[in-house]
Amino acid sequence: MGAAGLYLLVCGCSAGDGGNGFGSAASLGGAETTEGSAGGGAEWMGTIDEGGDATSDSATTASSQAGPADESAGDDEPPNPNETCNGLDDDGNGLVDDGLGTLSCGLGVCENSAPACENGLPGVCTPLAASDEVCNGLDDNCDGSVDEDTTASCDSECGPGTETCVGGVPECDAPQPQAETCNYQDDDCDGSLDENVAGCRVGVHRAHNSSSGEHFYTTNLMEASSGGFVVESQDYYDVYASAHAGLQGWYRCLKPNGKHFYTTSAGCEGQTVEGVLGYVSTNEAAESRALYRLFNGNLGDHFYTTSAAERDTAVSSLGYVSEGVGCYVF
Numbered sequence: 001m002g003a004a005g006l007y008l009l010v011c012g013c014s015a016g017d018g019g020n021g022f023g024s025a026a027s028l029g030g031a032e033t034t035e036g037s038a039g040g041g042a043e044w045m046g047t048i049d050e051g052g053d054a055t056s057d058s059a060t061t062a063s064s065q066a067g068p069a070d071e072s073a074g075d076d077e078p079p080n081p082n083e084t085c086n087g088l089d090d091d092g093n094g095l096v097d098d099g100l101g102t103l104s105c106g107l108g109v110c111e112n113s114a115p116a117c118e119n120g121l122p123g124v125c126t127p128l129a130a131s132d133e134v135c136n137g138l139d140d141n142c143d144g145s146v147d148e149d150t151t152a153s154c155d156s157e158c159g160p161g162t163e164t165c166v167g168g169v170p171e172c173d174a175p176q177p178q179a180e181t182c183n184y185q186d187d188d189c190d191g192s193l194d195e196n197v198a199g200c201r202v203g204v205h206r207a208h209n210s211s212s213g214e215h216f217y218t219t220n221l222m223e224a225s226s227g228g229f230v231v232e233s234q235d236y237y238d239v240y241a242s243a244h245a246g247l248q249g250w251y252r253c254l255k256p257n258g259k260h261f262y263t264t265s266a267g268c269e270g271q272t273v274e275g276v277l278g279y280v281s282t283n284e285a286a287e288s289r290a291l292y293r294l295f296n297g298n299l300g301d302h303f304y305t306t307s308a309a310e311r312d313t314a315v316s317s318l319g320y321v322s323e324g325v326g327c328y329v330f
């Protein structure tokens with residue numbers, strides 16, 4: 001047992017100390033001495049092992065220190081002067097072509113990016129597709145300007161306007177429909193003037209006195225039915241009850257013969273002014289119609305009709321002379 005143990009120990013010495021160890025063990029011969037020598041050898045080998053461990057630890061440490069250094073290099077994209085785009089790990093950090101950054105290209109919606117190095121070759125950045133510029137807060141045509149030249153014409157029910165781009169939202173300044181009020185304007189732009197505005201217009205009744213031959217017009221239905229007059233047509237035409245831009249007074253006048261006539265002349269053409277019947281247009285305008293004025297010298301009667309046919313009959317058959325259009329009524 002002792003010889004076998006000695007042999008193993010000698011083999012251990014020779015491994016660490018060469019021929020001198022083997023020679024020393026053979027010349028000693030004594031088991032105790034040999035064992036003692038063997039014990040020293042064991043301690044030496046142990047020292048070697050410890051040294052090996054220490055070296056291994058320090059190597060691991062160095063490696064672990066190199067790790068963080070590589071990671072920081074990878075995080076910082078631009079600065080990696082030791083790496084070039086060539087498919088190789090130039091800086092030896094275990095990463096190929098790392099930290100070479102990205103390319104950017106294009107403006108507006110065309111803006112794009114690509115790796116600066118791909119597969120060892122310089123990357124290519126291709127801008128995204130452009131389109132026509134529209135008002136949306138984006139640079140659609142990628143010229144560096146947002147929503148430029150997007151002003152356009154526009155319109156509403158009430159008329160034309162200009163559309164401008166405000167904060168990426170198109171705004172049309174065309175007039176917008178308003179609530180209808182009595183103003184001789186089509187406020188809600190539905191094509192009708194002052195429709196459904198109570199009291200805006202008032203009806204003029206047409207009356208006739210067969211005894212005197214006088215035609216008489218008044219907004220007062222009782223008046224139209226008094227003094228020998230008979231209502232021929234209730235609400236024969238309409239006038240505005242009050243003055244508005246674009247309208248003119250329609251005056252009721254009294255002649256020396258006690259009969260009436262109507263005119264836009266505020267002075268009643270030199271005759272007596274009884275007052276204003278309402279307000280009318282002097283031009284053919286929206287929704288207006290002509291009120292023809294005629295005169296019969298024999299009767300001393302002024303006659304007014306909205307019917308061209310009746311006017312013509314009065315001229316051809318009833319002794320009236322046309323005096324043109326008195327005004328335009330509604």
Ligand SMILES: [Ca+2]
Pocket residue numbers: 133138139140141142143144145146147148
């Ligand atoms: Ca643009």
Ligand SMILES: [Ca+2]
Pocket residue numbers: 133134135136137138139140146147148
């Ligand atoms: Ca745009």
Ligand SMILES: [Ca+2]
Pocket residue numbers: 180185186187188189190191192193194195
């Ligand atoms: Ca209207």
Ligand SMILES: [Ca+2]
Pocket residue numbers: 180181182183184185186187193194195
């Ligand atoms: Ca109106």
